[in-house]
Amino acid sequence: MSRSMRMSVEVEGLDEALRRLKAYDTKSTEKISEAIRLGGQNIGKEARSRVPRRSGKLRKSIRTRFDSTAITSTVRTNVPYAHLVEFGAAAATVRPRSRARKGGKPKLALRIDGRGFRRFVHKSSKPGKGVVHIPARPARPYMTPAYQSGKPRIENDIKKVLREMPK
Structure with missing residues (x-):
């Protein structure tokens, strides 16, 4: 299952500005579109430079996309554990099920050792055996x-274009 993280910049008065843009030239619309596109790219670069590096997969998965019809820029990742890195995770205990599967094989619990190797362990009669604690x-x-670092620049670029617009 893939999850994606999304964040958005909301500029106060943008709806009014876009309404005014329709009355004026397309040059202003292009300037605002360019400011939002570049802002999204800058946020993507900043996120890639800030992401913790373990394997590099999360860093490589950060993508930016600009939609010219909606004038939106999206920075996202599709790595399923991205939210766990961003927001952290609480400790957990994983126990295998006590009942055996229909084929007679007992349930297993996933254990990841200190080097990152995954293996499955059986539950046994000894207390704590087969129980995996995830810190x-x-x-x-x-x-x-x-x-947060890219938002003010995008807002300032849009305000600059709006000030330069003919009244």
């Missing part, structure tokens, strides 16, 4: 700080 992982935000 809490602290939040290591990369997308939110990138968004």
Whole structure:
């Protein structure tokens, strides 16, 4: 299952400005579109530079996309664990089911050792055997700080275009 993280920039008065843009030339619309497109690209670059590197998969998965019809820029990742890196995760305990499967094989619990190798372990009569404790992982935000650092520049670029527009 793939999850994606999305953040958006909301500029106050943008609806009114877009209404005014329709009355004026397309040059202003292009300038605002360019400011939003470049802002999205800058946020994507910033997020890639801030993401913690373990394998590099999360960093490589960060993509930006600009939609010229809606004048929106999207920065996203489709790696299923991206939200766990951004927001952290609480500690958990995984236990195999006590009942056996229909084929007679007992349920297994996934255990990941210190080197990252995955293996399945059986539940046994010994207490704690087969139980896997997953420690809490602290939040290591990369997308939110990138968004917060890029947002003022996008807003300023749009305000600059709006000030230059004919009244």
